Amino acid sequence: MSSEFAAVLATAVAHGDVDRRTAEDLRDDLADLSRRTKDRAKRVADLREHIAELVERDRLPARTGAQLDALLGQASSSSSGRTDD
Numbered sequence: 001m002s003s004e005f006a007a008v009l010a011t012a013v014a015h016g017d018v019d020r021r022t023a024e025d026l027r028d029d030l031a032d033l034s035r036r037t038k039d040r041a042k043r044v045a046d047l048r049e050h051i052a053e054l055v056e057r058d059r060l061p062a063r064t065g066a067q068l069d070a071l072l073g074q075a076s077s078s079s080s081g082r083t084d085d
Contacts, residue, residue, distance in 0.1 A: 001075045005030050005068060012064045022059055026051070026068070044076045 006027060012018040029050065033043045051068050054060035060068075 001071055002030055002034060005071050008064060008067045008071070012061065017061045017064060018059070022054065026054075041076065044072055048072050 009018065009023040009026060013020055013023050026047075029047050033040070033047060036043065048069055051060065051065050051072075055062050055065035
């Protein structure tokens with residue numbers, strides 16, 4: 001998922017839809033999510049909320065926000081059966 005997330009952000013930056021700093025911050029947030037498995041569901045929810053806030057403040061296009069949210073939703077549902085947290 002992280003490569004897909006990065007690809008969505010890279011495309012948005014290339015099109016001038018998202019500034020590099022915002023994209024880097026989101027990539028860092030995703031990396032942190034990947035490194036820390038404790039409270040994963042809460043971390044995913046927090047990142048999804050952050051993305052929604054960026055869309056509301058016009059720092060992220062709604063289309064890009066929806067793509068990122070969908071990727072996080074897929075990751076969240078695929079890891080919900082994990083027991084190693």
